[in-house]
Amino acid sequence: MAAAKEGVSEVELAMAAKVVTVAEVECPAMEAELSHGATWAVEMVAVREEAVKVMAVDEVGSADLGRPLGCRVARLVMVVAAVMAAVVLAELEVRGVFRVTVVAARWVEPVMVEAATALARVAAVVMAAVPVAESTVSVRVAWKAARAAWEAAVEAVKEAQADLDARDTTLSKRSKELRQKEARATLQTEGSANAVKLNAECRALREDVEDARQRSEKARAELERRRVEEKSLNDALDAALSELNEADARRRGKPKKWRELQERGGTTLRNLKLNVPTASTVLDQTAFESIFNGGFDVKGDPIPCPPGVGGRWHGRKAVGKANAQGGKNARGGKKAADQPDAPWVAPTEESVLETFGAAGLDWLSTTTGGDSKRVVDTHALKAGVDSDNNNAMTPEQTPLHADSCWPNSHVAARAPWGDAHLVMIVALQDGTELPIYPFDKGGERETVKLKKGDVFVGRGDVIHVGAQYDELNIRIHFYIDSPHAPEPRNPKDTYQVHGDVKGYWPIERR
The missing domain is CATH 2.60.120.620 (q2cbj1_9rhob like domain)
Structure with missing residues (x-):
């Protein structure tokens, strides 16, 4: 990269170096893929703290296998810079995040470093001009936390509802028991031992009923508090999800x-x-099987179309005779599972x-x-x-x-x-x-x-x-x-x- 320093400011070099460094650190699989001479396209996403993540690299032929890291870095700078320049030149929608795909290209070794010099300058200018997007990582974490909090609140509402139901049941039973004893007490002779006993039991039951009523009211208030809390967390989850979806859409x-x-x-x-x-190729190459069109019978099987009425078919397998495994296949309704896929x-x-x-x-x-x-x-x-x-x-x-x-x-x-x-x-x-x-x-x-x-x-x-x-x-x-x-x-x-x-x-x- 020494030759790339001529005519380029320190700021430009530092920015280009940052792009390369982040790409090297965040894409450890890049070197492995380079060693296989794989063909890749470049995808770039601006992320938090001015980092740029390079998801893949340009096409690399077998002649690249022995190239030193410096050459690969120079090529990477070229690709990233070209991507960023394309964003501006094509006047693509940016809105806080820039992303564009570069068609894989074959690079010529003698001009690589020279071109990287010029494009690194463009990269520095574009990176300074384009706002950097918030990482989806932070909003994803916030969404997960909001989801967990809301789910916990839902469970708390269920528990509060179950507690209220149980206390209302207890109150109902105690109230019914009190009414029965009070009815029996009114039938007793005033002052009799039986009347004294029933009246004492009624007083105790009234205290139980009042206690049960107060407990039900507290449970009802707790349920309402939990519902308000769940509603608030539900709204927070909607907001977090909206923010996550919007951040995700921008990339x-x-x-x-x-x-x-x-x-x-x-x-x-x-x-x-x-x-x-x-369409004609698909029709010629594909074995079609009938699928439902008129609903299903009581057994769940598709209702066949009447004679003379058009049907509905799907197909993936190739038209052909029995294959090596003995499967039969023809265009129409016969099974095609044994056949290979159609060529298309x-x-x-x-x-x-x-x-x-x-x-x-x-x-x-x-x-x-x-x-x-x-x-x-x-x-x-x-x-x-x-x-x-x-x-x-x-x-x-x-x-x-x-x-x-x-x-x-x-x-x-x-x-x-x-x-x-x-x-x-x-x-x-x-x-x-x-x-x-x-x-x-x-x-x-x-x-x-x-x-x-x-x-x-x-x-x-x-x-x-x-x-x-x-x-x-x-x-x-x-x-x-x-x-x-x-x-x-x-x-x-x-x-x-x-x-x-x-x-x-x-x-x-x-």
């Missing part, structure tokens, strides 16, 4: 779209340039991971844990045709349902945004639709309309239903499961709506 790509996804239950993304197959599946999933993972929009990382959401059970959906693939009207699917958990349940559980399950649909044809019931509409329906190439990302707890199709429609559906969701997704469950859909609003918080 995501397309933060406005991220907020829309979480606050409404879904958002549409366009021009993502995903590597997805054509792997590159499509890889493209989704690249686009939505840490090297892209960073929508797969969770809010409260170090591990990320996983793209699982990718499959194509087909509708608007009969079993012979002739165009035939497929009625709207029933019942209304959510894909990954019970309807609106993650909202009710106040799960941090990044911890909720997600689902995704990629439209391969114009005219793709999805009726949904957004979180913020009180049970009113909206229909998402997608064109070819559009991507709808939804929450796993948003209520929706398959649309009616009058002609062939192919689209791809993804489950994106979170390891930190309030509950794991059960692939065998259909999280259907029971009763009136508007009964799921207002969404009760818990």
Whole structure:
């Protein structure tokens, strides 16, 4: 780095050194990945105390394996500086945190140090001009503390309620016993031994009743105090969760779209340039199996569509004859479990991971844990045709349902945004639709309309239903499961709506 000192101020060098130092310290896995010659993209997040965490490094070829640390540091400075310059040059939304992805590039050794010199200067200027975001670590800790305090308050309310119920029961029993003895006492001859005895017992019972009444009143007051405390802590938890979600949103790509996804239950993304197959490719390569469209019978099995009516199918496995394990497979309703995945599946999933993972929009990382959401059970959906693939009207699917958990349940559980399950649909044809019931509409329906190439990302707890199709429609559906969701997704469950859909609003918080 000695050659990099010429024409650069000490402040600029110090700032560049800080970037490198923090990256080296906070990314111990970086060196290991470099040694494997892995291909990485660079992702940067501004964090507290002017630290910058570099999540990955540029593409490194086999020729880099023996390079000394100094060269790798110079390359790292170049990449980080280029990222920061791009934020300004592209006039991206900053709002307290800057983040952008740099496409992996091959570096030419002779110009590396010289370029690092110039870009380090840019890095220093940009770092001085862009405000540094608060770390999500502190707000995450505050949220966890608020959650624990509220949960403890809820338990205290339950205990106080149980104590009041027990004391009210005691008061009721004592009062009833007193009334019975007083009734018996009025029937006794005044001054008789029996009357004297019963009157004495009544006096003692009146004292017991009064004591029980006072204890009930104290228990009632304690319950009310606990409820007020729980309400205050509940509000504090909402505030802490809001702060956590906002801090988390700022580190995501397309933060406005991220907020829309979480606050409404879904958002549409366009021009993502995903590597997805054509509808005809999917139709030719995929073995489809029938799924429910008209509800379920008393045994829980899907009700088949009548003859001449379009059905609804999904598929992931490849079309083919018996494979090496003897599994049979054909396009249509036959089982395809033994077949390998269709050729389009792997590159499509890889493209989704690249686009939505840490090297892209960073929508797969969770809010409260170090591990990320996983793209699982990718499959194509087909509708608007009969079993012979002739165009035939497929009625709207029933019942209304959510894909990954019970309807609106993650909202009710106040799960941090990044911890909720997600689902995704990629439209391969114009005219793709999805009726949904957004979180913020009180049970009113909206229909998402997608064109070819559009991507709808939804929450796993948003209520929706398959649309009616009058002609062939192919689209791809993804489950994106979170390891930190309030509950794991059960692939065998259909999280259907029971009763009136508007009964799921207002969404009760818990």
